[in-house]
Amino acid sequence: MIRRLLLWLGLASALPAGLRAGPDVADAWELVGRHLANDARAGLQAGQEHGSRETVFAAAVVGMDTQPVTEAGLRQVEARLTELARGGDEIADASAYLIGRLYQAHFFTPDYPRAAQEYERLAAKSPGSYWAQLGLVKLALLRLYLLPEPGGPAARLAAAEALLPRLSVLDLQRDAHLVIGRAALFHEQPMRGVLAHLLEADRLGGLTGLRRGELQLQIAELSRREGRWEQARIYFQRFVDENEVDGRVCIVKLKLAEIVEHQRVEGKRP
């Protein structure tokens, strides 16, 4: 009997850690993904992996989401992230990126120059990492609208465009083109440049849902205003084909009819 009990005890102690009771850090991340910060924090405290980089990182992210958010709480998060950012792994890059985000969007008084500095530093350290690349997209936004320098619209656009060659992740290249194209439109720059960025974003692809429809409409309508009838027709038609329930379909169909008529008058359509 005693021998059998010892055997069971031996088997239990040999079970891998993942099969024992108690949540692991991935469970906590699942909860973070559902914005259940308090549950995630409780899970991390009850978990088996205290002190690992993964756990410290998860705790820092939970700290950003825990209510009530306070300046002091965010400063603690920054301290943890700063420590993690000294490493050489993905967690280090993600932490460095989040420090930039803290200065850009989370602290009660944003510090945009400091956020830009953090993104620049990360891009210099790990230029190919996803987080560094995402930081460059955010840096483009800062240069276009928020940093004091460069002052004029053309200079701002040039400063943002200078970041494009450093982007190699296709999704983020696309997003940067959208950011710059829409800024050029906002700052009333020549339409040729606006459309070039938007078309490039479309070429890179990957947008879905509302965002995809918005880009199609924007390219179509701006092309129509420029008299680029065929380009306008193609994009309006795509919008109609993919968005049967959108309230703008009716007006788009009218515009399509007008375009076809223009093309017919110009002899480009039978």
Next chain:
Amino acid sequence: MKRRPRILMVVLFSASYLAALWWVFTRSAPLVNARPVTIRVAHWQIEKGPPEGFAAVIRRYEELNPRVKVEQVAVPGPVYRQWVRTNLTGGTATDLVEFAYWLQGMNDVPVRYFEPLTRAMNEPNPYNRGTEMAKVPWRLTFADGLYFMLSQSPEIGQIYGATLSQGSSRLFCNRELLEKITGTPAAAPATLVDFRRLCAQVADYSRRTGHIVRPLAGAYSNVQWLADYVMFGTATRMSLELDREGYLGRAPWQAQSDYLRGRWTYRRPELRAGLALLREMTQQMRPGFTQLSRDDAIQEFVRGEALFIYSGTYDATSLKQLAAFPVQAMRLPQPTQDDPVVGPYIMGRYQDGGLGTGFEMYLNKDSPHKAEAVDFLHFLTSVEGGQLFMDHSGWLSSVRGVRVPPELEINRPTSDGFSGGFQYIGVGASSTMSFWQHFNLLVGPQGSVDKFVEAVETGLRKQVTADLRMEIHTFLDASRAVDSEIMAMSALNRLRAPDPERDLRQRTLACNQTLSEINAYQAAWVLEHHGEKQP
């Protein structure tokens, strides 16, 4: 002599025993509930119709699912916000909860208390087996593909609810009164000219008979819906002219930015014309209507004191059941390009009724029976469930593939018209409040468009600045919340088996966050350069 009472007692006892047996086996509730799971559904649609629709769906669902009991909890609208907030905070809320993005002061609720349904929305609804929707992802089985819900989502790209219905605003007519007034079995007014002629006939009828009848039942809510309709059509051309970005519409933050940049004011002729038409329409209501509620207008109509009531189709069932006369729903005629008041600004026929679906049901994050609640939601929004709900409520279903009876066709919103996406009845909370605070200067006996415009424009710059500041705040709040989710998706990709769906979610979140920040920073730029400076 002594045996007869004893026999009588035995007979009585036997009869009572048999009656008790019959009662226990056929009528009484079981001592132990045969349905181990009870889910509860709360909503505020206590008008005639929806409770009956729910009851019909629940009956059928319980037939199909003997394990589950479903209870509906109907909560009056005036206390709904407090009821929801209190119960969600206290952990006593129902498993499914009606909610809407426009409930004021409740922006934090979805992310905090509701479980997203995004993943489930990508799979077909299992209760649609054997129908034309069998293989269609759940999201696309809704008439609007939940486009409207997605565009209003507090968390970019996340779907939190499923919708049950769709509707529009319609003119409901007292047919008997119409025949009395016109002397013939008159047809619905087809044009605004017909409508104006009918209004004159109503005034004449009142003078002749002494029976005071108004063309339109009046209340504050009904005027708001009327204003939406009138201003939407009149402002469409202006909205499209202001659309520099090529989206063929204006969002609130764009309309606010346009105002601060001096691109529109209420002094613009198209808005002045829209206001003039609105004044003309409100003169067809009883005096003091701005102090009256939606129920007052319904009572005025069912008492036969108004020929028409302009209301949402959600009142259709109530009106038909409460009125002692036949009620006919019809479209309010649209102004045309030859209209003497607004004609020059009308582009053509415009959209009549929102294309988005509504009556949104959300899943309580703390529900002890999430699987059963989602299963019931699947049935409620399946072709069969949608049909049952519509047939018993009289409310148009949000579900594609449901057969709409001819009498409900009129309730269907129309999309075959122009849309500029904005009504300019204020452009945010502060400016909208100002619009309605000054409304008496437009519609009162001594009111005029000039008086209203001058009054509303005073201080509007400050209010629009506040509105834009609030929009920026909302954009950035939503964008900030996404950071932790992006990190979570990335960490799970690192720690668990690769999941293309999770990877896509991470990339989509990152993109949507950036695009949302474009809007926020453009708005901030406008605020910085053109907004009213704070002291």
